[in-house]
Amino acid sequence: MKKKVVIIFGGRSYEHEVSINSAKSIMKYINKDKYEIKLIYIDKSGQWLLCNNINSLKNLVKLNDFKILDWCDVVFPVLHGNYGEDGKIQGLFDVLDVAYVGCNLKSSCNCMDKEICKVLLNDINIPETPYIVINKNNYDLNNTLNEIKEKIGYPCFIKPANSGSSIGINKIYHESEVNKFVIEAFKFDDKIIIEKYIRGREVEIGVLGNDDILVSNIGEIIAGDDFYSYDDKYNSNKSIVKVPVKLNKEIEGKIKKYAKKAYKKMECSGLSRIDFFIENSTNEIYLNEINTMPGFTNISMYPVLFEEIGIKNDILIDKLIDLGIKKHTDNN
Numbered sequence: 632m633k634k635k636v637v638i639i640f641g642g643r644s645y646e647h648e649v650s651i652n653s654a655k656s657i658m659k660y661i662n663k664d665k666y667e668i669k670l671i672y673i674d675k676s677g678q679w680l681l682c683n684n685i686n687s688l689k690n691l692v693k694l695n696d697f698k699i700l701d702w703c704d705v706v707f708p709v710l711h712g713n714y715g716e717d718g719k720i721q722g723l724f725d726v727l728d729v730a731y732v733g734c735n736l737k738s739s740c741n742c743m744d745k746e747i748c749k750v751l752l753n754d755i756n757i758p759e760t761p762y763i764v765i766n767k768n769n770y771d772l773n774n775t776l777n778e779i780k781e782k783i784g785y786p787c788f789i790k791p792a793n794s795g796s797s798i799g800i801n802k803i804y805h806e807s808e809v810n811k812f813v814i815e816a817f818k819f820d821d822k823i824i825i826e827k828y829i830r831g832r833e834v835e836i837g838v839l840g841n842d843d844i845l846v847s848n849i850g851e852i853i854a855g856d857d858f859y860s861y862d863d864k865y866n867s868n869k870s871i872v873k874v875p876v877k878l879n880k881e882i883e884g885k886i887k888k889y890a891k892k893a894y895k896k897m898e899c900s901g902l903s904r905i906d907f908f909i910e911n912s913t914n915e916i917y918l919n920e921i922n923t924m925p926g927f928t929n930i931s932m933y934p935v936l937f938e939e940i941g942i943k944n945d946i947l948i949d950k951l952i953d954l955g956i957k958k959h960t961d962n963n
């Protein structure tokens with residue numbers, strides 16, 4: 632008998648379009664002989680709409696309740712950013728007692744928040760870039776400039792604490808730019824972080840599994856812009872994704888070890904893509920972030936990393952679905 636899968640995509644975050652592309656790719660590769668699939672498109676206002684063709688997004692039927700989730704064996708929330716990757720929708724699935732692909736509420740939420748993630752990973756000695764945190768309700772420019780001077784230096788990165796796809800993120804070269812970009816980042820979150828710039832390589836690794844985990848080889852991003860901005864990620868075609876990348880054995884070993892440790896500490900399940908910097912002059916490794924629902928287009932790093940070790944897209948999707956169902960069964 633075919634397993635029943637509901638794929639949810641779109642969503643209320645700024646990564647709405649990215650999610651549509653990820654879901655299109657999953658629809659292209661998912662084995663239709665194995666699964667009966669229904670698609671739910673969440674529009675930008677948060678309405679749930681039943682969709683019969685992911686390529687047209689027309690003739691959508693509004694859903695007034697969550698009954699469709701009773702129908703399925705598992706939900707695949709192909710959602711990035713707020714409301715999809717931050718634990719909120721995972722909480723809904725838990726309340727409704729539905730199996731789903733990927734990390735649970737707590738893990739999604741803790742990985743999404745760049746400050747909380749750093750605090751938890753510092754606790755197990757995984758190196759993090761030096762940073763400061765600023766809350767909107769007590770932001771003071773002079774204090775911030777002093778803190779940057781003492782702890783961070785220039786250039787530095789200003790980021791919303793909870794965002795993705797580089798939205799609201801800027802690289803700052805001089806103190807005269809700080810206020811403008813702090814205000815810009817506050818448009819996306821009431822909490823922001825300011826981070827020391829790491830001059831180095833940007834590498835990423837895929838992790839797959841619940842209790843037993845598999846790590847991929849390591850891929851590298853070579854940004855086309857000054858940094859890996861939204862435009863660089865999705866529009867400009869100037870950035871390069873290299874899989875696998877040759878690193879010295881010691882660095883490769885450390886990244887794989889940190890990735891596994893971080894995945895366990897953050898209580899991830901299903902999947903995550905974990906991103907690191909390797910500083911040029913010292914070869915120091917820093918964990919940058921954990922993406923609990925990484926981009927899934929056919930050129931995205933996560934599926935490409937697994938393809939490189941022999942796990943093709945359709946098999947990867949099977950594994951993710953099985954892991955989601957297994958996690959639900961184990962918890963019940």
Ligand SMILES: Nc1ncnc2c1ncn2[C@@H]1O[C@H](COP(=O)(O)OP(=O)(O)O)[C@@H](O)[C@H]1O
Pocket residue numbers: 760788790794795796797798800826827828829830833854858859860906908919920
């Ligand atoms: N501390 C840093 N040093 C150097 N580059 C950085 C730093 N922080 C972010 N970047 C650049 O900005 C990009 C986006 O930052 P990231 O923290 O990954 O945010 P997002 O969650 O939006 O992907 C990174 O891919 C990298 O190119």
Ligand SMILES: [Mg+2]
Pocket residue numbers: 796797906920
């Ligand atoms: Mg990133």
